[in-house]
Amino acid sequence: MQMSLPALPATGPSWRARPFHRQWLMAQANSLFGFFQHRCIDPTGGFFDLDSLGNALDRNNSVRQIHSTTRMVHCFSIGLLLGRPGCDRIVDHGMEYLWNHHRDAVHGGYIWSLDYDGPKDDTKQAYGHAFVLLAASSAKVAGHPLADRLLADITQVLEERFWEERHGAVAEEFARDWSPISQYRGQNSNMHLTEALMAAFEATGERGYLDKAERIAELIIGCHATSLDYRVAEHFHGDWSLDRNYRGSDVFRPYGTTPGHWLEWARLLLQLWALGDKRRDWMPAASCELFRQSISLGWDSDKGGFFYALDWDNRPRLPQKLWWPCAEAIGAASFLCEHRPSEFHETWYRHLWNFVERHLIDHERGGWHPEFSENLQPASTLFIGKPDLYHALQACLIPLFPATGSLTRVIPQANG
Numbered sequence: 001m002q003m004s005l006p007a008l009p010a011t012g013p014s015w016r017a018r019p020f021h022r023q024w025l026m027a028q029a030n031s032l033f034g035f036f037q038h039r040c041i042d043p044t045g046g047f048f049d050l051d052s053l054g055n056a057l058d059r060n061n062s063v064r065q066i067h068s069t070t071r072m073v074h075c076f077s078i079g080l081l082l083g084r085p086g087c088d089r090i091v092d093h094g095m096e097y098l099w100n101h102h103r104d105a106v107h108g109g110y111i112w113s114l115d116y117d118g119p120k121d122d123t124k125q126a127y128g129h130a131f132v133l134l135a136a137s138s139a140k141v142a143g144h145p146l147a148d149r150l151l152a153d154i155t156q157v158l159e160e161r162f163w164e165e166r167h168g169a170v171a172e173e174f175a176r177d178w179s180p181i182s183q184y185r186g187q188n189s190n191m192h193l194t195e196a197l198m199a200a201f202e203a204t205g206e207r208g209y210l211d212k213a214e215r216i217a218e219l220i221i222g223c224h225a226t227s228l229d230y231r232v233a234e235h236f237h238g239d240w241s242l243d244r245n246y247r248g249s250d251v252f253r254p255y256g257t258t259p260g261h262w263l264e265w266a267r268l269l270l271q272l273w274a275l276g277d278k279r280r281d282w283m284p285a286a287s288c289e290l291f292r293q294s295i296s297l298g299w300d301s302d303k304g305g306f307f308y309a310l311d312w313d314n315r316p317r318l319p320q321k322l323w324w325p326c327a328e329a330i331g332a333a334s335f336l337c338e339h340r341p342s343e344f345h346e347t348w349y350r351h352l353w354n355f356v357e358r359h360l361i362d363h364e365r366g367g368w369h370p371e372f373s374e375n376l377q378p379a380s381t382l383f384i385g386k387p388d389l390y391h392a393l394q395a396c397l398i399p400l401f402p403a404t405g406s407l408t409r410v411i412p413q414a415n416g
Contacts, residue, residue: 096146104122306329
């Protein structure tokens with residue numbers, strides 16, 4: 001698979017600096033807020049999942065998973081910081097549900113999902129706990145009164161239950177009573193914990209959060225990805241040796257490699273480098289290589305879009321084209337345009353937005369289409385309806401602010 005540049009190379013000033021493009025990005029962000037804000041609250045608790053029209057899914061298809069609850073808190077905390085009216089209600093609703101329902105008052109920690117009758121999946125997942133830390137950090141910056149209590153609680157749980165000092169990363173999953181479920185270790189949960197640890201550092205100034213984020217990056221990227229020609233391995237044994245044969249859920253743990261995660265790391269590494277006083281001088285070069293490899297191996301140069309998962313021979317294993325890798329590619333390209341400006345990064349920033357505008361934005365009904373087939377036909381093999389706005393919203397907002405930290409840090413700084 002050969003990498004090919006878009007037909008029209010970048011000319012003139014960066015799109016990120018052009019007033020019209022910036023207005024267009026904010027309009028897209030406002031449209032996403034509007035699609036979810038007045039439809040998402042379930043008065044019985046938590047948030048509705050929405051179908052493709054923006055209506056609440058029926059009870060049989062509506063399970064409150066913790067990453068959805070926490071992402072809504074995170075995104076609408078961003079809305080509060082931007083000054084969008086009505087976001088406080090969403091944050092209040094989500095924080096109450098996290099503390100009084102997802103939180104396990106008996107055993108500690110946070111359960112994965114609930115339905116209308118109570119816990120649905122009561123396991124304790126590192127992925128979900130990472131997003132609790134992100135939500136607590138974002139809510140703290142936004143001034144929510146529950147944020148300090150939630151932040152202290154999730155920090156203690158991560159430290160005492162998940163963090164493995166000998167590896168510099170977190171364990172993956174436990175039963176409700178904290179008995180181990182498996183020896184599986186995963187990069188995805190650790191990647192999102194890196195994002196959340198940076199946000200917690202920015203919210204509190206406590207260096208310990210940033211130290212943990214740097215250790216995770218050293219393990220996942222500095223050790224493993226660099227040895228795999230900047231392909232990010234997903235699945236590991238308990239000792240953090242690579243497990244090439246692991247097969248799990250195609251949504252959260254697909255076999256092989258996931259180019260969208262290479263793109264997330266490309267941005268997170270540059271953010272971590274900037275926050276860490278630029279001490280880790282290997283990070284910018286690694287970011288560039290991760291972005292280049294994601295385009296070279298993951299982008300469909302014929303039809304467009306990123307393949308969801310590749311096998312170990314770099315062939316499409318899950319050829320679906322999802323919304324979130326494109327969103328993460330935009331965030332990565334934006335950070336690279338600021339810290340490592342080049343025609344390549346600017347050209348791809350523009351090309352990605354052109355693809356999103358043409359295929360992913362639902363101009364008729366709002367939100368973004370979540371999934372297409374390899375041939376760019378609408379599909380629903382992995383997702384039902386329209387998932388939360390986390391990836392798409394950040395793609396719209398990241399280019400509007402300096403690439404020096406989380407949105408919850410740079411928005412208040414920009415507003416002075």
